[in-house]
Amino acid sequence: MEIKRVAVLGAGLMGHGIAQVCAQVGKFDVTVRDIEQRFIDSGMKMIQDSIQRFVKKGAISESDAKETLARIHSTLDLKEAVQDADLVIEAITENPPLKKSVLAEVDKYAPSHAIIASNTSSISITEIGAATKRPEKVCGMHFFNPPQLMKLIEIIRGLKTADETVETIRQVSLKLGKEPVVVKKDTPGFIVNRILIPALNEAAFLVAEGVADPEDIDKACTLGLNWPMGPLKLLDYVGIDTTLFITDVMVNETGDPKFRPSNLLKQMVRANLLGRKTGRGFYDWTEK
Ligand code: CAA
Ligand code: NAD
Numbered sequence: 677m678e679i680k681r682v683a684v685l686g687a688g689l690m691g692h693g694i695a696q697v698c699a700q701v702g703k704f705d706v707t708v709r710d711i712e713q714r715f716i717d718s719g720m721k722m723i724q725d726s727i728q729r730f731v732k733k734g735a736i737s738e739s740d741a742k743e744t745l746a747r748i749h750s751t752l753d754l755k756e757a758v759q760d761a762d763l764v765i766e767a768i769t770e771n772p773p774l775k776k777s778v779l780a781e782v783d784k785y786a787p788s789h790a791i792i793a794s795n796t797s798s799i800s801i802t803e804i805g806a807a808t809k810r811p812e813k814v815c816g817m818h819f820f821n822p823p824q825l826m827k828l829i830e831i832i833r834g835l836k837t838a839d840e841t842v843e844t845i846r847q848v849s850l851k852l853g854k855e856p857v858v859v860k861k862d863t864p865g866f867i868v869n870r871i872l873i874p875a876l877n878e879a880a881f882l883v884a885e886g887v888a889d890p891e892d893i894d895k896a897c898t899l900g901l902n903w904p905m906g907p908l909k910l911l912d913y914v915g916i917d918t919t920l921f922i923t924d925v926m927v928n929e930t931g932d933p934k935f936r937p938s939n940l941l942k943q944m945v946r947a948n949l950l951g952r953k954t955g956r957g958f959y960d961w962t963e964k
Pocket of ligand 1: 726821822868
């Protein structure tokens, strides 16, 4: 199936970047939807800043930048966002009931041929698909943060996802300049987060236990493992709230205590220390 128009739900950390990649690299016509104008404004500002970085280093021209921005539309209206879409990419908050209710609504308004892909980090694609009347056209399309730079896309099959849906998303991923991998079984955390989230969580336990300072824990992982950024900086980058949502899903789905979140992560969310997005997490981001 040929994809021309893409709707992206959510203009946050991931949604803005996904919308940008779809317009800049995929040359798709994109509509971004969020629930309040201020979220759309901040998403569009992040897109403009990111595009300027590409222009500044000569990766794209000024006219490419203008054309990219002209391909991105925004709206607060869900029906308007999805009614002409060939592909809907959902990148809203990692909350299972919220995602299910929004996707049930998307199912009502999107054309019957449209594929619904979720950027969820952990939630069952089978469960998300069951909220719609087209589970064969629902799959996971998991981008990595920042979507403008990270090469991987995990494509996750739900129990009823059709082969054709997986193949279309594979083709779209390639058109976006990404490297797709197919996750054959719908399992919480898929591949990367099954490995990464326990590691990030363990770093929070180390802080809570006072084993070392955050800077030294990060230094140990950047120098000792060659990670591009340490686990605590990465937690701030991903969002402490999103990480806690992910651990909740992983604990609830598997019952495995190895995914149990550090109490420190819970306290940080209660204190609105969500990382980069609120200016403070393990680090102070207000001057960066
Ligand atoms: N848009 C455009 N360009 C950007 C950018 C953006 N949003 N962010 C950074 N860049 C560019 C910078 O301009 C810079 O370009 P030059 O090299 O040409 O100067 C380059 O990228 C490097 O940026 P920085 O110097 O600011 O920082 P860095 O060297 O640390 O690189 C990074 C940034 C690519 C994010 C790197 O730190 C990194 O790879 N970090 C790890 C990211 C990661 O692990 N992501 C996965 C998170 S888990 C996940 O996503 C799944 C989930 O479900 C939670
Ligand atoms: P975020 O908090 O930065 O953004 C979420 C956005 O969704 C907010 O702007 C919010 O207003 C919006 N939203 C909430 N309800 C909505 C609705 N009904 N319709 C449209 N927009 C709505 O979160 P994020 O980090 O961008 O995460 C979004 C999704 O991407 C989550 O499923 C998350 O697990 C996943 N993800 C996150 C990362 C990461 O590093 N943060 C990486 C990969 C995947």
